[in-house]
Amino acid sequence: MSSSPEHENKVRRRIMVPRISHESSSGIASEKDSKTAPYDLKSSHSTNMPEEIPLSDFRNGNENLHLEGAANSLLLDEDLTSDIKAPLLPLQEDDHSREDEIEIDVKTISESDESALSICLQVFIPFIIAGFGTVGAGMVLDIVQHWNVFQQVPEVFILVPALLGLKGNLEMTLASRLSTQSNLGNMETKKEQLKMIGGNIALTQAQAIVVGFLASLVAMIMGWIPEGKFNPYHALLLCASSMLTASIASFILGSVMAALILLSKKCHINPDNVATPIAASLGDLTTLSLLSTISHLLYHSIESQIWLGPFIITLFILLTPLWIWVSSKNKYTCEVLYTGWTPVISAMVISSIGGLILDFTVSNYHGIAVFQPVINGVGGNLVAVQASRLSTGLHKISTPGHLPSHLHSGCPNPIKSFCGSHVDSKSSRVMLFLVIPGHLIFMYTISFMMAGHTTITFIFASIYLTTALLQVALLLYIANWMVIHMWKNGNDPDNFAIPYLTAIGDLTGTAFLAVAFHILYLIGDRDADVGNLTTATMSADVYSPRTLTI
Structure with missing residues (x-):
């Protein structure tokens, strides 16, 4: 079966998402609180790319997802586009100016369920x-x-x-x-x-x-x-x-x-x-x-x-x-x-x-x-x-x-x-x-x-x-x-x-x-x-x- 150039281009692509570091110093923000931003694969230079994990191979137009354990979240089908919303990398230790931007759901510093x-x-x-x-x-x-x-x-x-x-x-x-x-x-x-x-x-x-x-x-x-x-x-x-x-x-x-x-x-x-x-x-x-x-x-x-x-x-x-x-x-x-x-x-x-x-x-x-x-x-x-x-x-x-x-x-x-x-x-x-x-x-x-x-x-x-x-x-x-x-x-x-x-x-x-x-x-x-x-x-x-x- 023939396919259009656009479809062939899509088949040859491997959708990639950034690997999320587990070395976050805070470890308190949940997935729903993680900040997200568009990530354009075409415009991003290779030297600025984060470490990548292959999520899918497209063969004959079929999408076979191989979700690896290192991924921090699951992507829906409609999210598998060239613009992927993925969590940003965590703040580095020297980036203290952005710590205040982290929203902390924890209101206390002890177990919240203790009466x-x-x-x-x-x-x-x-x-x-x-x-x-x-x-x-x-x-x-x-x-x-x-x-x-x-x-x-x-x-x-x-x-x-x-x-x-x-x-x-x-x-x-x-x-x-x-x-x-x-x-x-x-x-x-x-x-x-x-x-x-x-x-x-x-x-x-x-x-x-x-x-x-x-x-x-x-x-x-x-x-x-x-x-x-x-x-x-x-x-x-x-x-x-x-x-x-x-x-x-x-x-x-x-x-x-x-x-x-x-x-x-x-x-x-x-x-x-x-x-x-x-x-x-x-x-x-x-x-x-x-x-x-x-x-x-x-x-x-x-x-x-x-x-x-x-x-x-x-x-x-x-x-x-x-x-x-x-x-x-x-x-x-x-x-x-x-x-x-x-x-x-x-x-x-x-x-x-x-x-x-x-x-x-x-x-x-x-x-x-x-x-x-x-x-x-x-x-x-x-x-x-x-x-x-x-x-x-x-x-x-x-x-x-x-x-x-x-x-x-x-x-x-x-x-x-x-x-x-x-x-x-x-x-x-x-x-x-x-x-x-x-x-x-x-x-x-x-x-x-x-x-x-x-x-x-x-x-x-x-x-x-x-x-x-x-x-x-x-x-x-x-x-x-x-x-x-x-x-x-x-x-x-x-x-x-x-x-x-x-x-x-x-x-x-x-x-x-x-x-x-x-x-x-x-x-x-x-x-x-x-x-x-x-x-x-x-x-x-x-x-x-x-x-x-x-």
Whole structure:
């Protein structure tokens, strides 16, 4: 059969469409939102042509479409003309001037289908479990504050917030990183899981040893400045206790966090809502128990066995290069190894300032010891959940350094932060809502266990709950600003935000609690346990029953 020249020309043509790159940095625009423009095959020069995919061969006038998997959309028959409307290539990284033209259908940076009730149900149980962990830590601190090592080496009190803060600096950061990777689908195979978990545990070991050593130095300096005396035995005790506690606690908690995130994935639970509170609950109790036990044992043996302290310190110093080498060879941790030190060390210094406040306060207000881990732990737990959720949401729609157009890095409006309609405001309200009932449960538990040295009166409960509410509200507001600001500057909030936030929580919690106890003392709500106590009175009253008088 003869055919016209026009038809023969059409038969010889191979309809081509541009290959669509899958390396888009945003990955948030749907197909219906992709910009389209006419593409003229005749007028386009070959050197300007994008990489092409043959879609059809025309033989004997028949159109046999071979749609390849690399094509991003299907073309209708009427679209197979010389002018093909195909999606333009994505913006290049250096073409920031056109980023604002991308229309983002996502109104929030978290799951849009999550309601306040679903967030509350997922967060509540881990939050309560974490709270009981902090209550346990408070009860431990309430007891060990009378041990000889805490009485004779008061610098150990300075170590308490710094080492308890490691859960935020290391374990909660580890949990946030693994939660993000799990939500992004990067932990599907056992090989990837082992590489990711192994590299992260090696990294946290290196960071724990270094931070433990630096925390002991800060404690020595802060203890030396007021008294002007330096005791080498105390220095060895602080350094060895801090490094040994940090390393053991980091290994235990890191392993538990990895197992918990894998379990959450199998149970179809968002690990962002579960992992960080559990890390906090186990972190406080485990770390404080290890610190008090190790320092107690070393205190009674370090003077008779002088070699013990230097041996422990030297051993961990020699192990540090090994952990650094392992984490540097892991693709999941090599970047954090070089960029993650500043927030961890800065957070340790901030927490140590809180420890200095605790050291000065606990000598006058012994009742503060049992509540200090509770208020710090609850605030750190809630703000870590919020920061982890914000970070995961940002990872799903963008990359660090590229802020979505619907977000602003300036100071957020407090009303919108807590009263807005988007899911991040909902989660902020949920976190704030959990403060008062949570602390009421924890206060009742402390009283029921006959722990602490403070009778829980109505005035005490009112001032304490107000203090806790102000602390959490401040932390949530800071988190909403800090996460977005760090993302804009190209920093991953999983590695940078949580250490700062938990450290600020330790500082504000201890400071606010000290002010609350001082106010209680000034207004006269100072039973024999709130106000100044002598050692004899304290010893006779350590385990006296307490009643809830609300």
